[in-house]
Amino acid sequence: MILNDLRKALRQNIRDYTMYFLLFVIMAVFTAMTRGLFMSSRNIANLMNQTGYIAVLAVGMTLVIVIRHIDLSVGYLAGFIGAATAIAMTRWGMPGWATIPFALLLGAAAGLVTGFLVARLGIPAFVATLAGWLIYRGLLLMVTMKTGTIIIPDAFFNAIGNGYIPDVFPSESAFLPGLHKLTLLIGLAAIALFSASQIRARKSKQGYGFEVLPLPVFAIKLAFMAFVIGYITWIFAGYNGMSWTAVIVIVVVVVFHFVTTKTVLGRHVYAVGGNPEAAELSGISVKKITFIVFAAMGSLAGLAGVLYASRLQSATTKAGEMFEMDAITAAYIGGVSAGGGVGRIAGSLVGAIVYMSLTSGMNLLSVDISLQYIVRGVVLAAAVIFDVQTRKRRG
Template identity: 55%
Template sequence: MLEELKTLLKKNIREYGMYIALVIIMAIFSLLTDGLFFSSRNLSNLFNQMGYIAVLAVGMTLVIVIRHIDLSVGFGSGFLGAIAAILMMQYNIPILPTILIVMLIGIFFGLINGFFISYIGIPSFVMTLAGMMIFRGALLVSTEKTGTIIILNDTFNEIGNGFIPDIFHNENIHMTSLLLGAIIIFFYIISEIKKRNNKLKYNFEVLSMKVFILKLILISSVIGYVFWTLANYNGVSWTFLIVLVVAFVYHIITTKTPLGRHIYAVGGNPEAAKLSGISINKITLFVFGSMGFLTALSGILYTSRFQSATPTAGTLFELDAIAAAYVGGVSASGGVGKVTNSIVGALVMASLINGMNLIGVGISYQYIIRGAVLVAAVVFDIKTRNKAS
């Protein structure tokens, strides 16, 4: 059994590396903070802090999979958050129309990026670099009259700071969060069993029953621990729930639909994909439109969390999103990467930031460490890819 585990880890080092990194980071900060890092309150804050980066990381994963990059998502997120604040505070537009308008604007800007990149042929680095500067300027213009735009809409602010209600009204523990965790564990186990049976049906290699059961127990225990910890505070936040929904929807799109297969085909071998009848331009347009949608969602989550729009909102979000995607196992050469793993990558980056804040690391050193993590993730990708080939 130990030999099988070693072989499994060696063959899947790219995918499991981020989990190892996450465990090491969390263990270090837990020791340095005397267990404060794993407190219910801090874990709840951690999941809220990672929300706006996690949704960006999901979109960035697909962008990198098709061999492109999007540098505009940081200030794009800040600008779209400012648009939401202006619509509600200056024009008194209700929350639902505001969110819908911001989402549509985000998709529109994403499609513009996709159009110029796919149909005009502008390199994505150049196009999105221009977008970064345009959004930066637009953000400054939109906030120049008042500086910080304070949002007084309690319902909107609840998105980034509130928690799902407990339908059981238990005073000691948030039972709805425990139920949600149990449902996720149930569907995870069913999905893994179904996946294993399909592989056996076609005579593919699978894990031995002992290792398979160990994997189910280990991952189910981690999920259970997370939801148990959150249930002992205020329960699952709306931000965390939104991240889970985004991860689930994009997981289905990328793994269960022809569109998802086409995205990975374009990233893996564009020429072969084109010869097989896949429209590279349309796939590029969809991926960047999707990135625009998630940029808008990120802006809403960030603005709601801080209950305001500021001239500096979105600064270096693109770095954290790109780093989260690479830490999550996306390949710099395209064609490889999972959106669910990018969520773990975002958790790694958020854990770094959260832990460094708890132990009092200066912001200047934090940027140095985060940049080093990005380099390490790319080096890890190159080394594991060379070994695989």
């Protein structure tokens, strides 16, 4: 009985669960092959910090693909904005804390330019952003021409990509020695919040007499999610705790997840992606939505630029190279559909983690870069093939 319910619930959301399953398999395989090194706290912490900028870009790219466009310019835009913040700090004396709003605004402005080309002038996004790709690449080279790599000395700035949140209790205390207590507390709070919101949603649905998951299945789902969140925080807590990068990524994902699933704006974005003409006739301005999505993408590119520059503690002439392709790959692994109107923010985060896990795991195993590219390509193709097949079956 429970098994049947469970199977039904799984089948209805097969695409979502498969992605988690894929992630689990990748992690299990690498853990076995590296004798546990892959799942070590230290490696996972590093992995998350490396995933940061791709995850942030993938979130924006998902929205762009949902409204049937593409943005090729974001890689070098991120690189250019990273360099711009470096210059702002080293030459104009901008304080480290101001770089994030600075990068977000600069990115949004760049996104609005793209939006203008696409929505107002009707230029295909592929072409408009290819032009952007060239222009931002040129701008990046131009601003770093005299200096080459710009070293960033600002401690606050460099902590964004390398630092960890402070602990409230000293780590030498007798209680749980060697573990990061604040991280554990955050994990517990997350579990509590998640469970409470799920239970509330279920109750409210029952109040209207709607169909809900059977109680045992619901309990299993809750317990499973609690375990996953708990396990991740446990691993984080075993090293330096939660990194600032992880905090930023979580904030971005939570905000965008909320906007896309709960707000009028989010619903308009998916309607425009699903059928732009029907959306327009329903009183939604397709142009406005296009502007907003490209501006959001630009802002996230700015943030990604900050994350990357901070991670390297410098702005380099090659920053941003291929980022756009990584982000597109992560979005597609995460289940976005090129046909428009389909794709979830949580999916793109998992897609980014899957993608970076592959890279990290293969690096640990010293797999040659040539083979790495091939493996990544196969995983991308497999994810999309699976996507197309499951969609077809459900008709």
